[in-house]
Amino acid sequence: MSDQVLIETVDIVLPLEKSEDDDSRRIAAAKKLGIPVKRIGGIKLRKHSIDARQRAVKVQLRLEVSLDRALPPDETPRWFAPALSPSAKPVIIVGCGPAGLFAALRCLENGLKPILLERGKDASARRFDLAPILREGRVIEESNYCFGEGGAGTFSDGKLYTRATKRGPVAKVYEVLVAHGAPEVILTDAHPHIGSNLLPNVVKAIRASIIAAGGEVRFQTKVVDFLIPEIISVASRRQREMKC
Numbered sequence: 001m002s003d004q005v006l007i008e009t010v011d012i013v014l015p016l017e018k019s020e021d022d023d024s025r026r027i028a029a030a031k032k033l034g035i036p037v038k039r040i041g042g043i044k045l046r047k048h049s050i051d052a053r054q055r056a057v058k059v060q061l062r063l064e065v066s067l068d069r070a071l072p073p074d075e076t077p078r079w080f081a082p083a084l085s086p087s088a089k090p091v092i093i094v095g096c097g098p099a100g101l102f103a104a105l106r107c108l109e110n111g112l113k114p115i116l117l118e119r120g121k122d123a124s125a126r127r128f129d130l131a132p133i134l135r136e137g138r139v140i141e142e143s144n145y146c147f148g149e150g151g152a153g154t155f156s157d158g159k160l161y162t163r164a165t166k167r168g169p170v171a172k173v174y175e176v177l178v179a180h181g182a183p184e185v186i187l188t189d190a191h192p193h194i195g196s197n198l199l200p201n202v203v204k205a206i207r208a209s210i211i212a213a214g215g216e217v218r219f220q221t222k223v224v225d226f227l228i229p230e231i232i233s234v235a236s237r238r239q240r241e242m243k244c
């Protein structure tokens with residue numbers, strides 16, 4: 001007999017009150033697959049969405065079902081990067097928002113050393129700088145709702161879904177977030193969201209990963225200009241020419 005577990009993916013719909021019940025899920029899955037319930041070895045939730053358009057609220061579930069045997073356990077998502085070589089090329093990244101943080105992680109995955117430059121403060125210090133906005137309507141120029149670790153949405157509710165049709169590696173992004181402390185439910189929820197209480201901690205955990213893997217994060221470091229070697233050499237050549 002082969003060691004391979006036979007796994008089927010099945011979409012079912014259950015009334016809200018039965019949607020969390022394991023037996024109801026098994027019965028509905030078996031019916032959909034046209035097999036006896038006892039053949040179902042294990043079930044795992046893969047997608048969960050609520051349809052509240054009717055009076056009777058329904059829940060749509062995508063399940064992974066193993067036949068005759070138990071399902072292999074899921075691995076908890078982890079993020080790791082190969083050890084950085086001492087001669088790793090540095091990459092300067094401006095801004096410690098989601099784009100900058102994920103760019104830094106990608107650099108490390110590819111053996112490059114990211115150096116993140118962020119004009120604002122780290123997420124903990126930044127929280128204190130929001131009070132003057134709410135109390136006095138005074139905005140601290142370099143540390144506010146938009147500037148600082150985590151970028152513009154750090155102190156928002158952290159919705160993770162989009163209506164945009166352009167799709168990137170969404171599942172991979174969710175896994176990285178879970179690896180840094182986001183709740184696992186974001187991997188299955190149709191409208192995942194992290195929550196303003198957790199989001200800053202997830203951001204701080206990503207920073208810790210970047211530093212542990214050999215990257216650098218510099219706060220209160222505003223980029224004001226670029227010194228590009230080519231431009232410098234052209235400028236100095238012109239200067240030399242003018243002197244002659």
Ligand SMILES: Cc1cc2nc3c(=O)[nH]c(=O)nc-3n(C[C@H](O)[C@H](O)[C@H](O)COP(=O)(O)OP(=O)(O)OC[C@H]3O[C@@H](n4cnc5c(N)ncnc54)[C@H](O)[C@@H]3O)c2cc1C
Binds near residue numbers: 099157158
């Ligand atoms: C109140 C609010 C709520 C939001 N809620 C959500 C939500 O629930 N879900 C969602 O998906 N999106 C939400 N967004 C949008 C989301 O925050 C942005 O799409 C996202 O932050 C863009 O990421 P980014 O890295 O491109 O830019 P940003 O997040 O803007 O990050 C840019 C970073 O660069 C830094 N920076 C800028 N100039 C310099 C410089 N010269 N030198 C050094 N550093 C610099 C800034 O300080 C900032 O930290 C929200 C936005 C706001 C404002």
